[in-house]
Amino acid sequence: IEQELYCIGCGAKIQTTVKSELGYIPESALQASLENDALYCQRCFRLRHYNEIADVKLSDDDFLALLNKIGTSDALIVNVIDIFDFNGSIIPGLHRFVGNNPVLLVGNKEDLLPKSLRRSKLKEWMRQEANAQGLRPIDVILTSAKKNNAIDELLQLIDKYRKNRDVYVVGVTNVGKSTLINQIIKQKTGIKELITTSRFPGTTLDRIEIPLDDGHDMIDTPGIIHRNQMAHYLSGKTLKLATPQKEIRPKVYQLNEGQTLFLGALARFDYLSGERQGFVAYLDNNLLIHRTKTENADSFYEKHAGELLSPPTKKEMANFPELVRFEFKTKEKSDLVFAGLGWISVKSNSYIAGWAPKGVSVILRKAMV
Numbered sequence: 387i388e389q390e391l392y393c394i395g396c397g398a399k400i401q402t403t404v405k406s407e408l409g410y411i412p413e414s415a416l417q418a419s420l421e422n423d424a425l426y427c428q429r430c431f432r433l434r435h436y437n438e439i440a441d442v443k444l445s446d447d448d449f450l451a452l453l454n455k456i457g458t459s460d461a462l463i464v465n466v467i468d469i470f471d472f473n474g475s476i477i478p479g480l481h482r483f484v485g486n487n488p489v490l491l492v493g494n495k496e497d498l499l500p501k502s503l504r505r506s507k508l509k510e511w512m513r514q515e516a517n518a519q520g521l522r523p524i525d526v527i528l529t530s531a532k533k534n535n536a537i538d539e540l541l542q543l544i545d546k547y548r549k550n551r552d553v554y555v556v557g558v559t560n561v562g563k564s565t566l567i568n569q570i571i572k573q574k575t576g577i578k579e580l581i582t583t584s585r586f587p588g589t590t591l592d593r594i595e596i597p598l599d600d601g602h603d604m605i606d607t608p609g610i611i612h613r614n615q616m617a618h619y620l621s622g623k624t625l626k627l628a629t630p631q632k633e634i635r636p637k638v639y640q641l642n643e644g645q646t647l648f649l650g651a652l653a654r655f656d657y658l659s660g661e662r663q664g665f666v667a668y669l670d671n672n673l674l675i676h677r678t679k680t681e682n683a684d685s686f687y688e689k690h691a692g693e694l695l696s697p698p699t700k701k702e703m704a705n706f707p708e709l710v711r712f713e714f715k716t717k718e719k720s721d722l723v724f725a726g727l728g729w730i731s732v733k734s735n736s737y738i739a740g741w742a743p744k745g746v747s748v749i750l751r752k753a754m755v
């Protein structure tokens with residue numbers, strides 16, 4: 387197409403090449419749309435016809451402009467994060483952009499947690515981590531967008547805190563924000579005109595508004611890509627093999643010092659020194675765990691990553707970052723958290739090391755169970 391076309395729903399420039407970007411429409415649908423004089427991008431089309439929001443990714447510049455806009459509005463900010471990937475889902479510098487606006491922190495994918503995990507502890511930890519980033523959430527809630535858990539409570543909290551203001555829902559990609567918004571739309575049946583033609587000033591971003599009772603709106607914003615996410619290095623299919631998909635069944639591994647566990651080829655856990663103990667792993671139920679001697683672990687990895695140790699696949703290993711090592715000594719019962727994957731719980735007085743792809747974080751926290 388020579389001439390520039392724009393979506394009549396969101397105003398994004400129409401393009402037929404990149405599905406995950408703004409203004410996408412399949413080539414095959416473009417002609418028909420033009421003939422019908424109803425040119426909607428795929429995102430808006432789905433929203434109109436199925437009340438369903440599709441993922442769109444956007445550039446850092448656009449996202450910064452968007453955050454600036456949010457900071458100057460009088461609004462409640464709802465920040466959705468993935469409880470399995472706190473570090474990969476926190477928006478860097480968000481606290482600087484929100485201004486005086488309150489932030490409600492939503493920890494999504496609660497359905498993956500084992501029953502034994504104390505929700506209150508996790509919420510407390512989320513609050514602490516947020517504080518460490520300079521963010522002081524007004525409240526913290528756990529939801530499952532997928533299982534429709536606590537969506538009612540979320541809507542109640544939103545109403546409690548927004549005090550006749552607009553609501554901006556923000557989050558990085560993969561946290562489940564679209565799934566959550568779709569649940570909200572489903573719950574609030576009778577909403578027809580979701581699409582507005584307005585844009586965030588100074589950006590090429592569309593905005594999707596869900597009308598609230600008092601003339602204000604809940605505004606969904608496209609998700610930003612966070613580079614320090616495991617999701618960034620794996621294909622969609624492999625990602626499903628690597629990250630928890632169903633409620634986690636904790637597994638115990640008895641290890642002596644000097645033993646290592648490989649989590650596929652994605653990460654690695656070394657027990658450096660301490661008494662023999664049972665380490666409890668909270669990882670995807672199907673993730674392949676391989677035990678070996680720490681002294682042989684480097685060469686073992688080099689030889690078997692992508693094959694015996696998988697995911698990632700052999701092909702994906704070519705672009706997979708090297709593993710980086712973090713060493714810890716536990717002072718109390720702790721969880722060694724591999725961002726995006728899960729965690730391994732460790733007794734006190736243990737020397738351990740956790741390895742993750744460069745950029746992906748490994749942190750130690752007080753045990754959640």
Ligand code: GDP
Nearest residue numbers: 495530531532558559560561562563564565609
């Ligand atoms: P977005 O990029 O933040 O909009 O994320 P999506 O809504 O596209 O979800 C990303 C992935 O997480 C998808 O595979 C979803 O099925 C999954 N997902 C979303 N919400 C939940 C949830 O509450 N629990 C679980 N287990 N998975 C979820």
